[in-house]
Amino acid sequence: EIVMTQSPATLSVSPGERATLSCRASQSVSSNFAWYQQKPGQAPRLLIYGASTRATGVPARFTGSGSGTEFTLTISSLQSEDFAVYYCQQYHNLWTFGQGTKVEIK
Amino acid sequence: EVLLVQSGAEVKKPGSSVKISCKVSGTSFSDYYIHWVQQAPGKRLEWMGLVDPEDGNTLYAEKFQGRLSFSADTSTDTAYMELSSLRSEDTAIYYCVAVGTNYAWFDPWGQGTLVTVSS
Numbered sequence: 001e002i003v004m005t006q007s008p009a010t011l012s013v014s015p016g017e018r019a020t021l022s023c024r025a026s027q028s029v030s031s032n033f034a035w036y037q038q039k040p041g042q043a044p045r046l047l048i049y050g051a052s053t054r055a056t057g058v059p060a061r062f063t064g065s066g067s068g069t070e071f072t073l074t075i076s077s078l079q080s081e082d083f084a085v086y087y088c089q090q091y092h093n094l095w096t097f098g099q100g101t102k103v104e105i106k
Numbered sequence: 107e108v109l110l111v112q113s114g115a116e117v118k119k120p121g122s123s124v125k126i127s128c129k130v131s132g133t134s135f136s137d138y139y140i141h142w143v144q145q146a147p148g149k150r151l152e153w154m155g156l157v158d159p160e161d162g163n164t165l166y167a168e169k170f171q172g173r174l175s176f177s178a179d180t181s182t183d184t185a186y187m188e189l190s191s192l193r194s195e196d197t198a199i200y201y202c203v204a205v206g207t208n209y210a211w212f213d214p215w216g217q218g219t220l221v222t223v224s225s
Contacts, residue, residue, distance in 0.1 A: 032210065034211040034212070036212070043201055043215035043216065043217055043218050044151065044201075044212070044215055045215070046211060046212060046213035046214075049209070049211040049213075050211075055213060087150070087151055089151075089211070089212065091210040091211060094153065094167070095141070095153040095210075095212075096153065097150050097151040097152070097153070098150065099150040100150060100151075
């Protein structure tokens with residue numbers, strides 16, 4: 001099983017600041033990688049697939065990068081609606097998720 | 107727009123079974139695999155498996171082998187997940203997800219179904 005490890009567990013950021021979230025895979029997943037956003041009481045929402053392609057309707061302030069085992073999600077200027085939990089996922093070999101990073105208001 | 111609507115919350119006794127439905131609309135049911143994901147309190151999202159509505163083929167995550175059963179009814183465009191021998195650790199929100207046959211990321215998701223296992 002490919003294990004996905006996210007860091008940090010919690011990120012405290014002020015509105016308007018940049019947030020950088022990381023995810024590491026236990027073995028290479030190439031670019032078979034996605035990011036999801038989950039708000040309380042809601043299902044996860046696809047943000048990024050193919051490591052760097054924004055899903056339909058996702059604002060340009062969300063940028064995904066990386067390949068192989070190291071991936072990053074950058075939110076360039078945090079808006080109030082961006083405070084949520086973010087999960088990474090690999091779909092290279094079956095499907096596994098990271099444990100999540102909570103982005104909270106500083 | 108592809109829409110997945112799941113059945114409502116359930117409360118079950120330990121040792122019993124639960125069956126959750128996921129109705130797909132806005133698309134051809136057979137053009138998607140239906141995956142199921144567990145989100146237990148304080149735990150990461152966990153992929154449970156998938157069903158191909160076109161032929162009924164299934165793939166189960168090893169963790170759930172033997173207790174899990176997926177099915178799909180193409181006459182009603184509805185997928186089902188049945189989990190048996192329930193225990194307290196199965197208390198979770200269960201999501202169905204539609205994944206197109208030409209891609210592998212998870213989109214769109216159902217709204218989730220809360221299953222509570224309690225004596």
